[in-house]
Structures are given as C-alpha cells and as structure tokens.
Amino acid sequence: MPRPRIVSIQLCTGHREPMRLVSTATxxxxxxxxxxxxxVGSSKRxxxxxxxxxxxxxxxxxxxxxxxxxxxxxxxxxxxxxxxLRIGDALLEITSVCxxxxxxxxxxxxxRAELEGRRGMNSTVILGGTIAVGDEILIEERAEAAS
Numbered sequence: 001m002p003r004p005r006i007v008s009i010q011l012c013t014g015h016r017e018p019m020r021l022v023s024t025a026t027x028x029x030x031x032x033x034x035x036x037x038x039x040v041g042s043s044k045r046x047x048x049x050x051x052x053x054x055x056x057x058x059x060x061x062x063x064x065x066x067x068x069x070x071x072x073x074x075x076x077x078x079x080x081x082x083x084x085l086r087i088g089d090a091l092l093e094i095t096s097v098c099x100x101x102x103x104x105x106x107x108x109x110x111x112r113a114e115l116e117g118r119r120g121m122n123s124t125v126i127l128g129g130t131i132a133v134g135d136e137i138l139i140e141e142r143a144e145a146a147s
Contacts, residue, residue: 004074004137006087007052008062011036019063027090029128033068043124044095049085050120051076058114064107065100067120074137076121086138089129095122 010019014037025033032039032046039046050067051074062070079085083094100115 002073004071004139006069006131006133006135006137007072008070009131009133010063010066010068010070012038012066012068019066021063024130024132025068026130027087027092027125027128029125031128032125036068038068045098045122046125047092047123048098048120049076049092049094049123050098054115054118054120057118058111060107060111065104065111065115065119069131071137077118079121079139084126084140085123086140087129087131087135089127090125090131091127091129091140092123093126095124098122 009022009025011022011025011033013020013035027033028039030041032043047069048067049069049071050065052062052070052072055062055064055070079094081094081096085092098120100112100119102112104112104115
C-alpha cells in the first residue's frame with residue numbers, strides 16, 4: 001500500500017464555477033485554502049478531502065465532486081471527526097462527513113446516490129502552510145475535545 005499522499009489539489013473559485021486545478025496551495029490557520037470560496041473562519045468545511053479510490057469507483061476525475069484535496073492510500077471515510085492530518089507544515093482536523101447534495105445529480109444523474117456515505121470528509125485548518133501535489137499525509141493525533 002502506498003503511503004498516503006495528495007494526488008490533486010482543487011480550488012472552488014465561486015458558486016457553480018468549475019474547480020481550478022493547482023499544483024500547490026496555501027492553507028491559512030482557521031480560514032482554509034487561499035483562493036477558495038469556502039475559506040471562511042466560521043466554516044467546518046474549510047477543506048474537503050476525498051480519496052482517489054472513491055472517485056475511481058464512481059468513475060469521475062479529481063475535482064468533479066468539488067473536493068479540495070484528492071488523496072490516495074488513505075481511507076478518508078474511515079477518519080473520525082477530531083483526527084488530525086499533518087501535510088508538510090500544515091495541520092488539518094477532520095470535522096464531519098460531507099453529505100452529497102443535489103448538485104451531484106447535476107454533474108451526473110444518480111451520482112448523489114452513488115456518493116452516499118463516501119463523498120469525503122470536511123476539515124478545518126489548525127496550522128497553516130504550503131501544500132503540494134505529492135505531499136505525504138501523516139495521521140498525527142485525534143483531538144481529545146472532538147465529539
């Protein structure tokens with residue numbers, strides 16, 4: 001099994017806009033990804049992670065389901081809220097399951113149902129830093145305060 005790593009980074013630049021593929025991105029503590037519309041301090045969905053294995057199973061390329069980080073070698077849906085992921089100098093904390101919304105059926109009819117229970121996990125940025133495609137992901141700890 002390969003070490004968990006980022007295989008694709010996407011930014012959501014605006015409502016209903018296509019995701020913008022980038023090779024590097026800057027994470028801001030308590031905010032999210034620079035240039036992403038979900039980069040808001042109050043959001044529990046600052047960064048959405050999905051695994052390549054799920055995308056392959058539903059036959060869509062990275063970014064299609066509006067995830068920010070596409071990863072491989074990591075069972076994203078197996079991560080509990082409160083789990084912390086170290087990517088370079090940055091630290092993310094998993095907050096919740098990202099439920100598929102009606103927009104998924106706009107991409108392809110039936111995709112919403114196909115993604116039930118596996119669209120990805122929302123996270124917030126605990127420590128900022130620059131990340132890049134190919135960066136390794138380490139499961140660092142599980143926050144004690146998480147419910």
